[in-house]
Amino acid sequence: MGILPFTSSTPFTMGIELELQLVNRRNYNLATDALDLLAWIEPRKLQDQIKLEITQGMIELNSGIHTRVDDLLAELKDLRSALLRGAQRLNIDVAGGGAHPFQSWSEQRITPSERFHHIHRRYGYLAKTFTVFGQHIHIGVANGDDALYLTHGFSRFVPHFIALSAASPFYQGVDTAFDSSRSNVVRAFPLAGTVPVLTKWSEFERYYDELMQLGIIGSMKDFYWDIRPKPEYGTVEIRVCDTPLTLEHAALLGCYAQLLARWLLTERPITIDEDFYLLYQYNRFEASRYGLDGEIAQQSSDKTSAKQSIYVSILNRLQDLKRYAQNDADLQALKKLRHMAYERLNDATWLRDTYKQRGSLNDVMRLSSELWMKHSSSPCFH
Numbered sequence: 001m002g003i004l005p006f007t008s009s010t011p012f013t014m015g016i017e018l019e020l021q022l023v024n025r026r027n028y029n030l031a032t033d034a035l036d037l038l039a040w041i042e043p044r045k046l047q048d049q050i051k052l053e054i055t056q057g058m059i060e061l062n063s064g065i066h067t068r069v070d071d072l073l074a075e076l077k078d079l080r081s082a083l084l085r086g087a088q089r090l091n092i093d094v095a096g097g098g099a100h101p102f103q104s105w106s107e108q109r110i111t112p113s114e115r116f117h118h119i120h121r122r123y124g125y126l127a128k129t130f131t132v133f134g135q136h137i138h139i140g141v142a143n144g145d146d147a148l149y150l151t152h153g154f155s156r157f158v159p160h161f162i163a164l165s166a167a168s169p170f171y172q173g174v175d176t177a178f179d180s181s182r183s184n185v186v187r188a189f190p191l192a193g194t195v196p197v198l199t200k201w202s203e204f205e206r207y208y209d210e211l212m213q214l215g216i217i218g219s220m221k222d223f224y225w226d227i228r229p230k231p232e233y234g235t236v237e238i239r240v241c242d243t244p245l246t247l248e249h250a251a252l253l254g255c256y257a258q259l260l261a262r263w264l265l266t267e268r269p270i271t272i273d274e275d276f277y278l279l280y281q282y283n284r285f286e287a288s289r290y291g292l293d294g295e296i297a298q299q300s301s302d303k304t305s306a307k308q309s310i311y312v313s314i315l316n317r318l319q320d321l322k323r324y325a326q327n328d329a330d331l332q333a334l335k336k337l338r339h340m341a342y343e344r345l346n347d348a349t350w351l352r353d354t355y356k357q358r359g360s361l362n363d364v365m366r367l368s369s370e371l372w373m374k375h376s377s378s379p380c381f382h
Helices: 034-039 044-048 069-090 114-123 125-129 144-155 158-165 182-186 201-214 247-267 280-293 310-324 328-343 347-358 361-374
Strands: 014-024 050-052 058-062 092-095 134-140 227-230 235-242 295-299 305-309
Touching: 014 069, 014 247, 014 361, 034 050, 034 058, 034 069, 044 050, 050 069, 058 069, 069 092, 069 247, 069 328, 069 361, 092 361, 114 125, 134 247, 144 201, 144 227, 144 235, 144 247, 158 235, 158 247, 158 280, 158 310, 158 328, 182 235, 182 280, 235 247, 247 310, 247 328, 280 295, 280 310, 295 310, 305 310, 310 328, 347 361
Parallel strands: none
Antiparallel strands: 014 058, 014 092, 014 134, 050 058, 134 235, 227 235, 295 305
């Protein structure tokens, strides 16, 4: 057995994690009730799927493993109901979004946990600034070699996931001019970025062991990469998405990842070489800054480069993925994603428009929480 054995799982299954905001009903700032909320979750077995996060204004919701997007959404609704029953007892609300628009990081409280206190000691103020909210998408793979190929393959579509999920234009009380300000917070960690250009799991094991021997990492959790393999789960994890404002939006992103994985692992269309990540940082910035209106640089096989609008790139890919749809739910998801891309609408658009109408970030947060708690459909469709 290798240093870091990879647990095989059923290919193309999916699951998601959602980091959610807990807000008080007085001024809609972040609450500090995560510990009390967890204690009120019923039935008790759901506490395995609703978990604490690094600061006490956050809670994490974890889905099970699914093959269909409609089943995923149905489970998310059940988890939301359990979460809201507990929140009601504490007189707090729950919201999506990638960042709270006006909370102060210095006021946040670290959740009592050996790991969270270690992160605080290790990274200082970065731990509290990590009070941002992301959606993580897990896709099942058969083995470690496939996991590395999919990790690299997904990286080409990081601008798509950032632009489609962007929901953090406001941060620390100001409009950042970014559609996803959360992306910049995550990049501050020293082990953020991209996985090394390795294609064999045995190579990755050697890399992992070297960092372990140097004391740089203690486990896979210490890698804050945008996309990372999760050998203990048998998945590849996409970590660049802001938490959307609604459950349906989150499920659509999971479906997009699933269909991309089918295409990538079936056709192996991407060649991984030493220049693979040459344009990655630029393209990632464009998506974070401009969302669906950004432009990505693409390099062809003959090494010539050109730019393409992110929304056009998404539309082209969605059209091609139709042949990998396996049911009506997949086709409906592709249709809704196409609408978002074609109209260039994401949650950042809704948040900015709501602020223009209301003139108050407190109101933005109140309406955002109502949206998450009462609706499944994305505001992009309203």
